[in-house]
Amino acid sequence: xxxxxxxxxxxxxxxxxxxxxxxxxxxxxxxxxxxxxxxxxxxxxxxxxxxxxxxxxxxxxxxxxxxxxxxxxxxxxxxxxxxxxxxxxxxxxxxxxxxxxxxxxxxxxxxxxxxxxxxxxxxxxxxxxxxxxxxxxxxxxxxxxxxxxxxxxxxxxxxxxxxxxxxxxxxxxxxxxxxxxxxxxxxxxxxxxxxxxxxxxxxxxxxxxxxxxxxxxxxxxxxxxxxxxxxxxxxxxxxxxxxxxxxxxxxxxxxxxxxxxxxxxxxxxxxxxxxxxxxxxxxxxxxxxxxxxxxxxxxxxxxxxxxxxxxxxxxxxxxxxxxxxxxxxxxxxxxxxxxxxxxxxx
Numbered sequence: 001x002x003x004x005x006x007x008x009x010x011x012x013x014x015x016x017x018x019x020x021x022x023x024x025x026x027x028x029x030x031x032x033x034x035x036x037x038x039x040x041x042x043x044x045x046x047x048x049x050x051x052x053x054x055x056x057x058x059x060x061x062x063x064x065x066x067x068x069x070x071x072x073x074x075x076x077x078x079x080x081x082x083x084x085x086x087x088x089x090x091x092x093x094x095x096x097x098x099x100x101x102x103x104x105x106x107x108x109x110x111x112x113x114x115x116x117x118x119x120x121x122x123x124x125x126x127x128x129x130x131x132x133x134x135x136x137x138x139x140x141x142x143x144x145x146x147x148x149x150x151x152x153x154x155x156x157x158x159x160x161x162x163x164x165x166x167x168x169x170x171x172x173x174x175x176x177x178x179x180x181x182x183x184x185x186x187x188x189x190x191x192x193x194x195x196x197x198x199x200x201x202x203x204x205x206x207x208x209x210x211x212x213x214x215x216x217x218x219x220x221x222x223x224x225x226x227x228x229x230x231x232x233x234x235x236x237x238x239x240x241x242x243x244x245x246x247x248x249x250x251x252x253x254x255x256x257x258x259x260x261x262x263x264x265x266x267x268x269x270x271x272x273x274x275x276x277x278x279x280x281x282x283x284x285x286x287x288x289x290x291x292x293x294x295x296x297x298x299x300x301x302x303x304x305x306x307x308x309x310x311x312x313x314x315x316x317x318x319x320x321x322x323x324x325x326x327x328x329x330x331x332x333x334x335x336x337x338x339x340x341x342x343x344x345x346x
Contacts, residue, residue, distance in 0.1 A: 001053045001096075003103035005111065008037050008046035016050045019057040023090040026124050027243035030221050031082040036240075037062055039215040040080040043205070047077075049108065051100040059100035059129070061086040061118070068114065068324065068342060076340060077108065078117040081205045082247075085118035085312065088129040101131040105316035114321050116314045117340055122307035123245055123282060135339060136312045140289035143296070144305030145281045151271040159301035165263035174260065176268035179224040179236075186217045189224060189236040193252040202287075208250075222249070225268050227261055234258075237265040239272065239281075246273035246281040248299075266302055285309055313339040 006013045013034035021028050030036055037046035044064030051059040062084060063077040079085060088097055108116070120126045122142045130136065147154050155163060179185045190213045197207050216222040221241060227234040235253035239246055248269060253261055266283070273281045283303055286296030315321045325341035336344040 001051055001058065001099055001103050003049060003051045003107040005107060006048040006050060008034050010034060013048045016048065016057045016060055020060040020087045020089050029121060029245060030240045030242040030247065031084045031121070032062060032087065035219055035221060036082070037080060039212050040064055042209050042211050043080065049104050051103050053096070056089070058089050058092055058096060059086060059104060063116065071324070073112045074320065075113050076115045076117060077113050079119045083119055083121040085120040085126045086129040098131060101314070109317040114317045114324060115340060116316065118312040120310040120312055122309045130312055131314060134312050134314045136310055137339065139309050139311050140285045142285040142307045142309050143283040143299040143303040144307050145270055145283065145303035146305055147270060147274050147278065147280050151274045154270050155267060157304050162263055162301040165260040166267045169260040169264035172258070174227055174264050176225050176227060176265060179226055181217055185226050185233060186213065186224060188233040189226065189252065192233060192236060192254065193250060196252040223272070225265050227265065235261040235265060237262070237269060239269045241276060244279050246276070246278050248281060248283045262298070280305070311339055
């Protein structure tokens with residue numbers, strides 16, 4: 001086996017992704033590709049790790065290379081906002097999977113990477129692709145809308161609160177428009193989203209700069225749906241389209257927006273996913289793991305499906321990882337149970 005690192009952008013990145021998934025029941029989703037990682041260039045340097053044997057790609061994963069504060073030449077590798085994590089060739093033996101992870105950790109530790117933090121994909125189980133040393137935690141519940149029987153059936157299966165809001169939008173003749181790549185509404189939505197994140201004091205990984213929106217605007221992976229009135233943009237939602245699943249990605253609205261606006265936009269996303277003949281639309285979870293979170297409650301009225309979002313940690317340099325965590329515990333005055341103790345969000 002041999003391991004190599006691919007920098008972004010690289011056509012080899014997506015070739016390797018296709019290779020490792022060739023016999024898999026799932027196609028590589030949008031979050032694994034080089035294009036999605038390139039969008040996050042403002043947050044960190046994107047790279048992919050590929051481990052190959054004589055049959056092709058055995059193990060693949062990608063993420064952002066993030067420097068560890070106060071430690072020159074020390075990094076961790078984290079999947080960007082969304083869902084990624086490792087993919088292994090179907091049928092790979094446990095021994096060969098372990099060997100693949102050994103080579104992957106070796107090549108990363110040479111690059112200064114101490115550990116990896118993966119935000120695993122909720123729509124299929126990636127735990128079999130991880131090494132035995134990985135630590136995995138269930139983070140939160142997410143919401144999924146199966147659409148195999150069509151948008152009308154999905155709407156009928158939703159909570160009455162969602163159905164009532166969609167009906168109100170229809171009575172008010174709220175019409176969803178899907179925005180062309182050259183439309184100025186992209187810039188309007190970017191401004192609206194920035195205002196919303198500032199108002200909500202959102203986490204840094206949920207705030208995106210002009211480069212991110214420009215990359216989405218020029219990509220076939222993303223599509224923007226909007227509602228307008230005489231004053232301009234009322235609300236907008238960005239959807240990502242993979243080969244099997246759609247994803248409700250970003251949304252924002254004006255403070256005076258009617259309550260039905262977001263329900264109308266998400267229902268339009270369900271209809272669009274049906275037109276694309278996808279299996280379902282993943283809405284994601286709330287802004288916290290609490291079931292009482294308002295964003296989760298909103299999504300829960302739309303989709304009956306529930307999935308588990310997990311986090312996984314793989315350590316590539318055990319000695320340095322333990323040292324960093326121990327130093328952070330001393331500085332903090334207490335021991336951390338967070339996956340990356342030296343980055344404890346508490």
